[in-house]
Amino acid sequence: MSNKPRIWLFGDDVNTDLIIPGRYLDSYDPAHLASHAMEGANKGFAAGVAEGDIIVAGRNFGCGSSREQAVIALKRSGIQAIIARSFARIFYRNAINLGLHVIVSGTADSVFKDGDSAVLEVEAGTLASIDGSKMAALDRIPEHVRVILDHGGLIPHIKAKLGKK
């Protein structure tokens, strides 16, 4: 993971066709999906994104299709978390289920610019610039979501539950 995670800033209503359009969904290969990630919103994303980078966005991130490939594409791109004013519900669940942090913040998209470097502190609930000059508070991750993320996603979470029985 890069020690200087880059912020990729997007606006409101980033839909699943912008994240990964249907014409790329014949293949389920994560590397193929990642090579076209966010193509409709920022053509430089797939080539420029690095492990540990963070997406910051406005309202209703991930609206549209239920396609889990949208999360697969972003996760395989190296994105460690998406911080948005709100999420479309199916995208939100898909991200949690695949172990990708999705966190609500009412201010991050107004505090940070595209290209800023920032450090995410999930426990503390902050997104802060390296020099400490900018900071956005993050909402708490709800407990029922937290337990799934703590396992790394729905599959390990359910495996743990099945194992207990």
Place this chain on the structure above:
Amino acid sequence: MAGRTFAEKVLGRASGNPKAKAGEIVEASPDLVMSHENTFLVDKSFSEFGLDRPWDSDRIAIVLDHRTPANTVQTAAVHARIRKLVNDYSIKRFYDAGEGICHQLLVEERLVRPGQLVLGTDSHTTTAGAVGAFATGVGATEMAGVWATGSLWLRIPETLRVELSGHLQKGTYPKDVALRIAAMIGPSGADYKCIEFNGSLIQDMPIAGRMVLCNMSVEMGAKAAIVVPDAVTKEWFRGYDPPVKAVVSSDPDAEFERRMEVDVSKLPPMVAGPDKVEISRSVDKFEGVGIDQAFIGTCTNGRLEDLVAAAEVLKGRKVSPSCRLIVAPASRRILVDAIDMGVAQTIVSAGGTLLPPGCGPCLGSHEGVLGPGEVCISSSNRNFRGRMGSDEAVIYLASPATVAASAIEGKIADPRRFLR
């Protein structure tokens, strides 16, 4: 104590928690689950659990509709894999390529029943609310979890009650109503909520129109949407066993988070676009915009009523040489009826191209992909940039009649001029 909403009743019953209220998280067991080509991804995740078979094969429906007939070698291999698992898991409710669109078949085949909790690995699963079910979309791994455990967590949503009054004028349809509501509340106006459509307009509306309203609700962010079930709902199930004795509805004193009223009496034909569903205005604001392709079909507007409305406009006329008209019925039964009624003849004679039942060009995988700079008017539900092909193409949404009128003129046109 206040009464209970439809969402509270269904999710309360499905979670064995009859007092559950909006805002609570429950562990609910679905009555029916559906997946399409992404069954491939569902099964890939499911295989990680090391279980022999899903929790209840009789509650699973699988439909191949998104890329049918197979558009690539990869898709053909995915279809073959799904056919094999259908056999391995003894899944009886399987609809192979050519039978139709999943959301259409769930309702048409009476697989979905009033009061059920239905999950589908497709955002437009909300369509099944037309027959009074709580139906919502999930992702593939979520579905794999349900296959493994028979349940999932759900937050009981608040309710947005939409009262629809007035009568639709000539040339306007439920699609125009949906586009009007989208303009009113925006793409997240119903986020995480259950929409309930009610009012005098609903009383006259057949199931086909109700499906349009529930289908388009996800474009406003809704978790689920229903048309409040009534005599039309019960009639839909007449002759199908077991008989529908009762339907589930919100109590008269239930708490709705928000109510809105929409009078459709003066509603004109609507067009939405480009790029956003909520950029939806009267057709006259768009008239004259040149088009390269007109598409009628999809889970939103590929039903017999839609093909009939298009044929009324097309009868005795020709599609403009400057554009293509492509038409994909939502199911085999619809196609057969359209052939029997002469509707298919009218469409093809006018210059339309008939596609097999399925999702077709809506999601940009095949059968009518848009090139750079092209403009399409479509009866589908999403006009997102890049959805139907090139991300330099532009998509407008409208009712099938408006799409048909536009195909004749080669530019966006008001269907009322073509209707007697």
